[in-house]
Amino acid sequence: MRILVTGGAGFVGSHLVDILVEDGNSVVVYDNLSSGKPHFLQHHLDQGSPVEIVKADLLDLDTLKENMPGIDIVFHLAANPDIRLGTEVTDTDLKQGTIATYNVLEAMRLAGTKKIAFASSSVVYGEASVMPTPEDYGPLFPISLYGASKLAGEGLISAWVGTFSLQAWIFRFANVVGERGTHGVIFDFIHKLKNDPTRLEVLGDGNQAKSYIEVRDCARSMYHLVCTTDAAINYYNLGSGDVCSVRRIAEIVVEESGLPEVSIEYTGGSRGWAGDVPQASLAVDRMKDSGITPTFDSEGSIRHTARALIEEIGLHD
Amino acid sequence: MRILVTGGAGFVGSHLVDILVEDGNSVVVYDNLSSGKPHFLQHHLDQGSPVEIVKADLLDLDTLKENMPGIDIVFHLAANPDIRLGTEVTDTDLKQGTIATYNVLEAMRLAGTKKIAFASSSVVYGEASVMPTPEDYGPLFPISLYGASKLAGEGLISAWVGTFSLQAWIFRFANVVGERGTHGVIFDFIHKLKNDPTRLEVLGDGNQAKSYIEVRDCARSMYHLVCTTDAAINYYNLGSGDVCSVRRIAEIVVEESGLPEVSIEYTGGSRGWAGDVPQASLAVDRMKDSGITPTFDSEGSIRHTARALIEEIGLHD
Numbered sequence: 001m002r003i004l005v006t007g008g009a010g011f012v013g014s015h016l017v018d019i020l021v022e023d024g025n026s027v028v029v030y031d032n033l034s035s036g037k038p039h040f041l042q043h044h045l046d047q048g049s050p051v052e053i054v055k056a057d058l059l060d061l062d063t064l065k066e067n068m069p070g071i072d073i074v075f076h077l078a079a080n081p082d083i084r085l086g087t088e089v090t091d092t093d094l095k096q097g098t099i100a101t102y103n104v105l106e107a108m109r110l111a112g113t114k115k116i117a118f119a120s121s122s123v124v125y126g127e128a129s130v131m132p133t134p135e136d137y138g139p140l141f142p143i144s145l146y147g148a149s150k151l152a153g154e155g156l157i158s159a160w161v162g163t164f165s166l167q168a169w170i171f172r173f174a175n176v177v178g179e180r181g182t183h184g185v186i187f188d189f190i191h192k193l194k195n196d197p198t199r200l201e202v203l204g205d206g207n208q209a210k211s212y213i214e215v216r217d218c219a220r221s222m223y224h225l226v227c228t229t230d231a232a233i234n235y236y237n238l239g240s241g242d243v244c245s246v247r248r249i250a251e252i253v254v255e256e257s258g259l260p261e262v263s264i265e266y267t268g269g270s271r272g273w274a275g276d277v278p279q280a281s282l283a284v285d286r287m288k289d290s291g292i293t294p295t296f297d298s299e300g301s302i303r304h305t306a307r308a309l310i311e312e313i314g315l316h317d
Numbered sequence: 318m319r320i321l322v323t324g325g326a327g328f329v330g331s332h333l334v335d336i337l338v339e340d341g342n343s344v345v346v347y348d349n350l351s352s353g354k355p356h357f358l359q360h361h362l363d364q365g366s367p368v369e370i371v372k373a374d375l376l377d378l379d380t381l382k383e384n385m386p387g388i389d390i391v392f393h394l395a396a397n398p399d400i401r402l403g404t405e406v407t408d409t410d411l412k413q414g415t416i417a418t419y420n421v422l423e424a425m426r427l428a429g430t431k432k433i434a435f436a437s438s439s440v441v442y443g444e445a446s447v448m449p450t451p452e453d454y455g456p457l458f459p460i461s462l463y464g465a466s467k468l469a470g471e472g473l474i475s476a477w478v479g480t481f482s483l484q485a486w487i488f489r490f491a492n493v494v495g496e497r498g499t500h501g502v503i504f505d506f507i508h509k510l511k512n513d514p515t516r517l518e519v520l521g522d523g524n525q526a527k528s529y530i531e532v533r534d535c536a537r538s539m540y541h542l543v544c545t546t547d548a549a550i551n552y553y554n555l556g557s558g559d560v561c562s563v564r565r566i567a568e569i570v571v572e573e574s575g576l577p578e579v580s581i582e583y584t585g586g587s588r589g590w591a592g593d594v595p596q597a598s599l600a601v602d603r604m605k606d607s608g609i610t611p612t613f614d615s616e617g618s619i620r621h622t623a624r625a626l627i628e629e630i631g632l633h634d
Contacts, residue, residue: 086480087480090423090426091419091423094415094416094419098469099411099416102411105407106407106408109407124472126475126479127479135456136456137455138452138453138454138455138456138457139452139453139455139552140457140468140472141472141475141478141550141552142472142475142476143476143478143480144476144479144480145473145476145480147472148472148473148476149472151468151471151472152415152465152468152469152472154458154468155441155457155458155464155466155468155469155472156469158459158460158465159459159460159461159462159465161458161460162443162444162459162460162461162592163404163460163592164591165591233458235456235458274479274481274482275480
């Protein structure tokens with residue numbers, strides 16, 4: 001297949017490209033490199049593999065239209081990766097999330113591309129009253145602007161399925177962690193320890209607990225489900241089936257850091273910031289029933305990530 | 318209260334303004350008059366009542382910001398009223414729905430206005446597998462671009478509640494019918510009979526069946542719920558609790574027309590157009606439990622509307 005991956009130079013995108021190439025697909029990476037990094041794809045370019053990189057923004061509809069003809073399926077992963085940004089800048093998720101997704105769908109409609117896989121998020125559930133939260137949970141009242149853009153993206157996709165006969169895979173990700181991470185709590189903790197190896201400030205009381213998934217488990221699950229399911233709209237939570245607290249993450253990062261004496265300090269309060277969902281547990285029965293077994297549970301994925309990012313970031317330099 | 322009503326010169330908006338004024342509020346109508354009509358509000362202007370009309374578009378964020386200070390609550394009703402348009406023009410609902418709602422919320426945030434009531438729609442449920450469909454139904458996969466914009470609007474509002482401490486009322490309307498209607502199946506049927514009094518073409522097989530609500534019942538319900546409920550997000554289906562088929566609507570319109578011989582002809586197929594939900598039945602237990610009793614059931618609201626619109630449109634001129 002010829003596959004266009006938006007955000008293909010990013011954290012999840014670059015791992016997905018690895019899997020797509022491994023299975024013999026040709027890949028067009030469409031990325032503005034605002035958070036994606038070309039060196040995440042360097043091993044493909046070096047080996048002359050069938051990966052082409054288009055450095056462009058999804059808001060540039062003309063360039064997007066130019067690159068769509070001949071594409072069999074779009075994996076739409078590009079988005080602002082910083083959920084917390086919405087508390088300060090309110091139009092980033094609207095533009096880089098909602099309007100970007102509209103542009104992807106419009107370019108697909110015009111080019112006759114019929115399949116889209118979308119990286120949505122468990123944050124569409126907001127503060128769910130049912131946990132673990134299944135895919136059919138309602139109402140969907142996200143509490144972050146990022147979450148609003150993911151819900152808007154899902155709705156646009158389902159509308160294009162209903163109106164223009166697209167086929168869609170919607171994946172609601174748990175917190176994705178792993179190598180090449182550029183954001184998130186583990187990344188933040190390591191940078192804090194790099195600045196001050198004696199103390200680690202944790203936002204909130206540390207009791208926030210969420211589901212995690214390791215990035216290669218996530219990318220592999222997406223590709224598996226796209227290849228094995230065939231409804232008009234296929235929608236799945238992707239997670240490892242358990243949760244891990246922020247307190248435990250802080251402990252693991254400190255353990256893996258090898259730093260002798262770190263004081264972990266909590267700012268207090270039940271959530272990290274306005275729009276942060278303090279408790280999130282994803283039901284992943286449908287994912288597991290499809291034949292996927294994640295390699296890591298939440299705590300395992302965090303320890304694996306802490307090791308990898310301490311190496312990447314260079315804590316001890 | 319000082320209340321801003323977007324789309325306040327429109328079909329539902331103008332009836333809501335009647336109710337708000339009757340209860341002693343002062344009202345700023347914000348309307349671009351693309352489908353709203355100043356004469357729907359003429360009776361207020363004549364009597365010197367506290368209604369001010371701002372003719373401006375919601376995409377004009379500067380004008381919106383100028384009019385927001387001092388507003389206690391926004392009733393956000395403005396939207397493209399023509400669901401079917403999305404099959405041909407794909408950016409109208411994005412702009413007049415999603416981006417317009419973002420602008421309303423942003424102007425509120427900047428002005429410190431904390432309450433919003435939103436006219437959402439039962440089309441956010443898409444082709445629901447549970448009928449009558451309750452408010453907690455999921456997943457929300459609308460099949461029209463209009464539905465996508467309503468779902469996006471709900472998500473933006475819940476994000477502003479979660480991030481900037483707004484309070485919200487989300488109303489998912491059944492098909493709203495009544496006096497001053499400017500769109501919809503009854504309106505279309507009367508115009509078709511005006512063009513040709515011998516035959517009435519019906520899109521689909523006529524078995525499409527949906528919930529209806531009379532416009533004053535709808536406006537009264539919104540105001541009642543805003544005055545009597547106080548959660549962070551209050552969300553209600555608004556409908557009359559039953560359904561009426563398109564076939565029956567055609568028969569009622571023909572009966573009320575008084576035309577002696579009309580041949581009703583069906584184009585066939587289960588839905589009127591791509592993106593049309595053929596079967597929709599709204600659960601309205603929560604609305605009724607709040608103390609609201611609609612004046613009309615679905616068929617009654619349709620007969621009432623047929624009479625009123627035949628008079629307004631002037632079928633026999």
